[in-house]
Amino acid sequence: MHGLKFPRVSLGFFPTPLVELPNLAAALGEARIFMKRDDQTGLALGGNKTRKLEYILGEALAQGCDTIITAGAEQSNHCRQTAAAAAKLKLECHLILGGAEPDSARGNLLLDRILGSHIHWAGDHRKGEDIPQLFEQLKSAGKRPYVVPYGGSNELGAIAFAEATRELLSQSGAERFTHVVFASSSGGTHAGLMLGKFIYDQAYRLIGINIDKDETGEPAFDQYILSLANRTAAMLETEHRFSTEDLVLASDYTGAGYGVVGELEREAISLTARTEGILLDPVYTGRAMGGLIDMIRTGEIGNNDNVLFWHTGGAPALFAYASELTTDDRGESPA
Numbered sequence: 001m002h003g004l005k006f007p008r009v010s011l012g013f014f015p016t017p018l019v020e021l022p023n024l025a026a027a028l029g030e031a032r033i034f035m036k037r038d039d040q041t042g043l044a045l046g047g048n049k050t051r052k053l054e055y056i057l058g059e060a061l062a063q064g065c066d067t068i069i070t071a072g073a074e075q076s077n078h079c080r081q082t083a084a085a086a087a088k089l090k091l092e093c094h095l096i097l098g099g100a101e102p103d104s105a106r107g108n109l110l111l112d113r114i115l116g117s118h119i120h121w122a123g124d125h126r127k128g129e130d131i132p133q134l135f136e137q138l139k140s141a142g143k144r145p146y147v148v149p150y151g152g153s154n155e156l157g158a159i160a161f162a163e164a165t166r167e168l169l170s171q172s173g174a175e176r177f178t179h180v181v182f183a184s185s186s187g188g189t190h191a192g193l194m195l196g197k198f199i200y201d202q203a204y205r206l207i208g209i210n211i212d213k214d215e216t217g218e219p220a221f222d223q224y225i226l227s228l229a230n231r232t233a234a235m236l237e238t239e240h241r242f243s244t245e246d247l248v249l250a251s252d253y254t255g256a257g258y259g260v261v262g263e264l265e266r267e268a269i270s271l272t273a274r275t276e277g278i279l280l281d282p283v284y285t286g287r288a289m290g291g292l293i294d295m296i297r298t299g300e301i302g303n304n305d306n307v308l309f310w311h312t313g314g315a316p317a318l319f320a321y322a323s324e325l326t327t328d329d330r331g332e333s334p335a
Contacts, residue, residue, distance in 0.1 A: 006159060007058035011085050012041035012050035018171040021309075023275035028296045030303035034177070035278070036168060039285075039313035044084030044111060047077045047313025048189055051160040052152035053085045059156060061089065065146035067138055071096040071128035073259060075283065075317040078151050078186075080108040083117040092143070093117040094134060098126025107320030151186025158232040161192025165200055168308075177204045179301055182310035183288035184208030184249060187221065189312065191229035194247070198233075198240055204308075206248060207295075209288040213254035222249050253291040259283050261324040264290035269318075269325065281314025282321040288312075 017037040025033045041050035060068065068086045072079040072095070079095045086093035095117045097109070105113050112119060122130050128150045138145040149157070180197075184190040190208045197206055210221070219227065222244070229242045255262040265286035272278050272289055280286045292309055295301045318325065 006055055006156065007062040008054050009058045009061060009089065011054050011057070011088065012043050012046075014041070014051075015167045015171060016040050018168065021272075021276050021278075024272060027271060027275050028293060031296055031301055031305045031307055033292075034172075034175070034306065034308045036308060036310045038164075039279075039311045039315060041313070043081050043088075044115065045080075045313075045316050047081050048161075048310075049078045049081040049152050049313075050085070051164055052157035052188060053081060053148070055156040055160050056148055056152055056154070057085055057089060057091075060091070060146035060148075063144075063146065065091070065144045067092040067094065067143040067145040068148055069094045069096070069131055069134055069138070069145055070148035070152075071098075071122070071126065071131055071150055073097065073126045073283075074099045074102070075108045075259070075320050076126075077108060077281070077284070077312075077314045077317065079117075080111050080115070080316065082148055082152075083112050083115040086117070087115050094120060094138070094145075096120045096122050096125070096128065096130050096134060098122055098124065107317045109320070111316055149186075151188055153186040153188030153191075153228065155228070155232045155235045157188035158192035158195060158228055159236070161189050162196040162199060162232070162236075163192075165193060165196025165202070169200055169202075176306060177202075177308045178305040179205045179207060179307045180310060181207045181209065181288060181292045181295075181307060183211050183284040183312055184225070185211040185284060187225045187228050189310075190225045190249075191232055193310075194225075194229045194242060195232055195236070195238075198242075198246075199236075199238070207291075208247075208249050209253055209291040210249050210251040211254065211284055211287055212258040213251065222247055225249070250291055250295075253287055253294070255287070261286070261321055264294070266325060268293055278311070279315040279318065280311070281317045282325060283317055284314050285311055 038048040268290035
């Protein structure tokens with residue numbers, strides 16, 4: 001990208017597959033549906049954060065750091081992949097997780113433990129509010145800590161997804177997508193895909209499905225995405241700057257809030273699994289696919305459109321949501 005080089009380590013299997021989903025499309029209408037399988041990046045059961053970590057931990061190693069700190073929810077896919085990357089690179093890993101320690105470890109939390117991470121419980125703080133204190137403690141103990149931001153969403157994480165756009169285009173050939181739909185939560189994937197769309201002059205409509213209706217703060221989530229996209233553009237020495245007209249953030253599918261499974265997610269997970277044998281997760285891709293299904297049914301995405309769904313991973317969390325997702329042999333929710 002513009003001849004600039006950034007430190008990068010190899011952590012995943014790329015390119016990830018690009019596949020068509022004809023059975024899902026047939027169940028919904030006549031629109032063609034494709035999927036970019038970033039659940040197949042290979043790092044501890046995969047996910048989109050692997051792309052970001054290749055750049056972010058590349059910088060950490062270049063700075064001589066020996067300890068990694070990051071934060072997230074109890075079932076954070078980002079934390080699980082960070083723990084795996086740290087293990088691979090022989091770095092000590094500290095995870096600050098929201099909530100209190102449960103009686104048993106399931107899903108991503110189980111994998112965090114298997115991967116050898118040090119886990120700190122933070123109550124209501126699931127977005128890294130306690131990172132500065134831990135950073136100072138580790139530094140005082142003689143460590144050389146490096147902070148991986150919440151969701152891996154900084155300029156380096158966004159650069160990874162600008163590069164991912166190039167990867168997608170190299171695979172798609174003559175296929176032209178009318179829409180690209182994905183889960184938007186911490187902002188880095190969204191900002192990077194916006195930048196990639198601009199750099200590679202693509203005309204598709206880029207639609208981020210907002211996952212967390214509690215994404216409040218200063219600035220607001222949509223403004224944070226724009227700011228990150230513009231900071232990343234400046235880092236790449238690109239003069240273009242994004243405005244609100246460039247950002248599509250669908251916020252109608254947040255239901256009862258972050259990590260709360262409703263009928264939207266249950267149907268999307270079940271329909272995708274039973275038509276294509278592909279597993280979505282209950283927090284991110286299940287909600288995003290639910291949004292895509294709704295847009296097809298309501299006609300926002302038409303029968304002649306070619307849609308790409310970017311599967312960002314997260315299937316390990318399914319095991320932590322068994323009671324919300326369990327169905328009987330007929331595929332019906334138990335009474």
